[in-house]
Amino acid sequence: MIKNLKKYFSLYGAMFKASVIADLEYRANFFTRIATDILWYIAQIMTFEVLYQHTERIGDWDKYQMRVFLGLLFIIDALYMIVIHENLENITEKVRKGDLDLLLAKPVNSQFMLTLQKANTAIFGNLILALSWFFYALTGLPDFNYERLLWMLILIPCSLAVIYSIRFMFSATAVIFTRSENLQFLWWQIYKLGMRPDSMYTPYIKFAVLTVLPVGVIVSVPARALLNPPELSYLLWPLVLAPILIYGTHRFWNYALKFYSSASS
C-alpha cells in the first residue's frame, strides 16, 4: 500500500516535470493565459462593484467581504486549472481520437493518469495574480485575524476535490456518449453557481448547492472560514464530502469504461 502510494507520488512528480518541459516550449502561452484570465477576473470584480453601487449587501456580505470571496475564487480556480483542468478538457478529444486506448493498456490506474497526466504550468502567473488580489482584499477587512488562513490548508484541497469530482462526472460521460461538447458547457454553468456566495441563494437552493450539487462548497465554505464567525458544521462538511465524491468518481469511471467501444483505426 505504502509502496503503491510512493509509486504514484513519484509518477506524479515525473509527469509534472514533463509538463513543465512541454509548457516551456510555448512561452507565449504563459502571457496569453495571464491576459485572458485577467479579463475574467475583471468581469467578476466589475459585476459586483457595479451592483454594490446600488445595494449595501448581497447575501451575508458587503463589498469588502465580497472582494475576499472573489480572491478565494480566483485562487482555487487557478489551482484547479494548473493541476486538473487540461486533463479533463481533453477527455472528449482522447475518446474521439482513440487515444484512451493507449492509456488503458498501461499498468497504472487509468483514472489517475487521465486526471493528472498533464499539469498546465503556464497558469502559475494567474495564481500569483489571484494571490495578489486576495491579499489586497484582506487588507480591506477591519481586524482580520490572519490565523484563520490556516483553515485554507484543509479546505482548499477539499474544494479542489469537489470541483474535480463534479467535473470528472461530466467529462467521463464522453466515454459513454462520445460527443459531448455541450455537456462540458453545461458544467461551466453549474460551476458558475458556485462562484456566488451560498448565502445569496434562497434556502432550498442553498441546501442544494451545498449537498446534492455541491458547487457551493467550493468557495463559499472557505470564504466563511475567513469572513464569518466559526460554524463548525459548515467547515467540517467538506472533509466528509470530498472522500465520498472521489469514491463516487472511481465507481463512475469503472461503470463508464464498460461502454467504451474504442474508436476504429
Place this chain on the structure above:
Amino acid sequence: MALYSVKTMKYVIETQDLTRVYKSYQKPEGLKNSIKGIWERKYDTKVALDKTTIKIESGKIIGLVGANGAGKTTLLKILSGLVVPSSGSATVLGYKPWERNNEYLRQMSILLGQKNQLWWDISPVDSYALLARIYDLNVAKTRQRVDELATMLDCKHVLNTQLRRLSLGERMKMEIIGALLHEPRILFLDEPTIGLDIVAQENIRNFLSNYVKEKGPTVILTSHYMDDIATLADSLLLISKGNIVYQGTVDEFTNNTNSELAHDEKVDFEEVIRRFLETESRVR
C-alpha cells in the same frame, strides 16, 4: 492471477467462440429525416468478430491479414484488453485481457500504428523516463535498454529531439522503442509500418526479425504491406468478415490457394493474398 506458469504454457493466446458485435445509428438522408431522428432511431448491428476460435503458441510471430473492416483490429483490441467481447472467452498469458490486471498489462504491449503514445512536446528520452515509472522499471537498466534498441534501429541521434520535430519514420522508431521498454512477452503490432518509406519499412522489419529472435516474445502483427507478413510471420491468420478462414504457415497458404485457384505459374505470397482479398470483396 495467472492460472499456471508462463514457462510451461504452450499456447499463450487461446480464444473460444470469441464474438464482438457493434451497434451503430443508421443515419438517414436529408433534413426532414434528421428532425424525425430526434425521437425515432434505427440501429444497425455489425458483427465485427464472429465466434472466433484460435490457439497461438509462445514465441511465434503471427501475421493477421484481412480486408478493411474484417475484424483484425477488433481481435487485437480484445486480446489487449481494450474492448470487452460480446460473448465467448479468451485468455492471454493466463489472464482475461479485459480485466486489465496490472500484472498482465506489464507483460503486454500494443503499438497502434497511427497513434502516438509518447508525449508530443517533449523528447523521446523524457517520455521513456515517464514510461519507466509507469512500468516500475529500473532507471539505469532502462537507459541501457533505450541505447540498445536505438542502436539496433539506428536512431540514437534523434533521441533528444522533441517528438513533434521528427519525421514519421523516426517517430515510428521511437514508438517502437517505447513499446519494447518493459520487455513485453506479448506484442500486438497494428500496422507498424504504415505511411513509411521503403527504406524505413525494411529497417523496421529487420529490427523486428532480429528482436524476436533474440528476446522471443509472441507477436501478433497486422499490416497491409504483404512484405511485412511474408518476411516476418511464422504463421498466418486470415480473417474475413469476422471469421478466421485460415490458420497455418505462409508457405502452405501460398501453395494451397495457388492450386485451388488452378493457376500454373508460381505466384508469390502478395499476389495470392491480393486475389484472396479480391474474392472476399466480391462476395461482400
Place this chain on the structure above:
Amino acid sequence: MKKSFAVFLKRNLAFANLAIVTNLEYRLNYFIDAFVQPILTTGIEVLLWIAVFKGAQSETIAGFAKDSYLSYALWSAFFARIATSWMYEARMIEEVSSGSINSIIVRPMTFYEYYLSQFMGYKIITTLLSLTVPLVAAWYFDLPTIYSRIPLALLLCFYFLILVHTISFIISTFAFHYTKISSITAAKNLLFWILMGELFPLDLLPEPYKTIFITAPFASGTFVPVGYIIGRVEIDTVYTGFISVTISLIVLNLLGAYLWRKGLDSYVGTGA
C-alpha cells in the same frame, strides 16, 4: 451576375442545411445547447437579482423595479447565448491551425462564407426552437415584455451575429501564425458578455462608461435588443445599434480580409 448569385445562394443554403443536419444528429447535445443552458443561466441571474434587491434599501434600482430586472435576466440569458460563438469559432481555429483548410481553399468557396452560412443556419433554427422558453416564461410569470418589439430585436441581434462571425474569422487568422489560439475564445466570450450586458444592464454603469458601452456595437448583442423588448430602451438606441454594428462590420471585414491574405501568404501547407 444573377447566375453567380444564385449559385452563391444555393451553396450557402446547402452549408446551412449541413450545419442543421449535423447538429440534430447529436440529440442530447442539441437539447442542452438550445434549452438547458439558457434556462440555467436565467436561473442563476434571477437568483442574483433577488439577492440584490433583498439587500437594497429601495423598491427600484436605477428607476426600474425588480420585475424589470427579472425580465432582463430571462431575456438576456437567451439573447446572449444566441450572440455567442463557441463551436464554430473553435472549428474555424482548428481548421486553420491544423491545415485542413487545404480542402476548402482548393474549392470555389471562401472559408468565411462556408462558416458564416453554417453558423447562421445553426443559430436560426436554435433561436426558433429555444425562443419558446422565454416566451412561455414571460407570459406565465407576467414579466414586463413588449411582444411586438421582439422581431426587430431579433433582427438587430442577428445583424450583430455577422459581426461575431467576422471577429471569429479574424481570430482564426491568428492561427496561421500562433499555436494554441483556442484559449482566446473563452476569454473573448467573457469579455463580450460584459460588453453586451449579459451580466448586468449596461445602464447601471456610472458615466462616462455608460454611454461608451451602450454606443459600442457589442451592446447590440444583448442590452439593446433585450432592453427594447422590456421597455428599458427606446427605438433611437436601436437605430444607434444598427449604425454602430454597420460601421464595425465595415472596419473589421476590411481588417479580416487583410489578415486572411497575410496569413495565407505565410501559410506553409502543414499536413493535408
